[in-house]
Amino acid sequence: MAHSAFSLHELGVTFGLADRSVVAFRDVSLEAEAGQFIVLIGPSGCGKSTLLRTIGDLLPASLGLVSVFGTEPRSARMERKISFVFQDATLLPWRTVLQNVQLPLQVGGWRKTGRPNRSPEDMIALVGLSGRENAYPRELSGGQRQRVSIARALVTNPDILLMDEPFGALDEITRDRLNEELLRIWREIGTTIVFVTHGLSEAAFLGEKVVVMSANPGRIMQVVDLTERKPGNRIDRSSAEFFEIASELRTILHRAYGEA
Template identity: 70%
Template sequence: MCGRDWADPMLQPTQWAIDVADAGVAFARGDQEILAFTGVSLKALAGAFVVLIGPSGCGKSTLLRAIADLLPCTEGEVAVFGSEPARAREQRRISFVFQDATLLPWRSVIDNVRLPLQVGGWTGRQRPGRTPEELVELVGLKGREAALPHELSGGQRQRVSIARALVTNPDVLLMDEPFGALDEITRDRLNDELLRIWRETDTTIVFVTHSLTEAAFLGQSVVVMGAGPGRIIETIDLKPRKPDNRIDRNDPAFFAMTSDLRAVLERAYGSAA
């Protein structure tokens, strides 16, 4: 199980939005136990933007799923705002954006965004936030509310998936390579939009990517994972180098950050060999 008995009244919520302590996830394969990751510890303050990078198979996506209570940990602890992940998930404090937008093809943009409010009788009164219409405007799709998914570009579909993830006003947004299948220019534009949305919503974001430039542009901190089994190699704090989490992609400092991340990532790949 992930976490301890958070119902214990002696255990109070912490300042951390996410607190992962010596966590690991293992899968059974016949008589063997395969470790996705082990001994992983990381913390994220409320409102932080944390990026995970590392070789394929190092457990980045599995870690997101453990935080989201989609997979159980087999060792260590995970807490979301001081409680077990299951409680945060039940309270709709966590939302997930996958690489594929996974929109229902027969529902319009606005109806796809409304879907989480309609599942399980959710009304939104428990966690008031922006309306579906406001979120469609927030992601830059005002005027396309009636469009069906097949009438949208890949980037537009991902905008809908982000709006849908935000409709329950989550405190934590987990994003698993959401822009990985897009062309570079579209990805850059959506990176700009994501930072704008993050500033407007003050949501805690944990973002998985294989792109070093994306990691350097988006993250306040970048967690580099290695494989065999998955583990954290290094955590790089970028806030001193871009205090307001803004940087021009043409700034030499941006290229320096990307180069530094590449050097750490090369060590991670070397550790997986």
């Protein structure tokens, strides 16, 4: 039986107080197995990024329960089981590629965790940037900078990787290539990934399980399990099955926008 990577039970997040409060999402219940690739899609303002941050202990839950590998999000974060990749690569411009990837091992009391890390050089090779170890962020393309941010997130050997629209600012061809690279990396390391996107094709290509959210307030509208339709989470973008999945997600999303 597979272990649970995270479990959410009737989760809710509200910002503000009393009559000035805003409900980001509510009544969200979801469970993911360790090693799964989960994709979150939905209208802007439905709480996708907020949900990601709640799992990662960057925001507290207002209601409900969150468990990450059997413990509270704070404990999982303090044990460095969680890593984040954001839309902006947020690299330190005065540090080289290698130095940026090494950073998580140099801050936050990494040695006290007792967790084995991955080799920074190996992670740079894993994301396809061997030979650019001494390059500075200004010398890299947008796609290359995101590769560095992924290597930096993976160097701590996380159990779960949270990705908030990491390829949203890139052109379509670059995004497609990085989607393929991300799946290759995921298959190699086996880390659970939760990935937020607005792209239907990206969701259809990447997700083993696609969670469709609707807004006002944010909630889970439908969970689409693609494990049987995409054995090994592999699919040809030119196949009829791929277009059927994307079309199905589009139909569900249209309903979500109608409820927004």
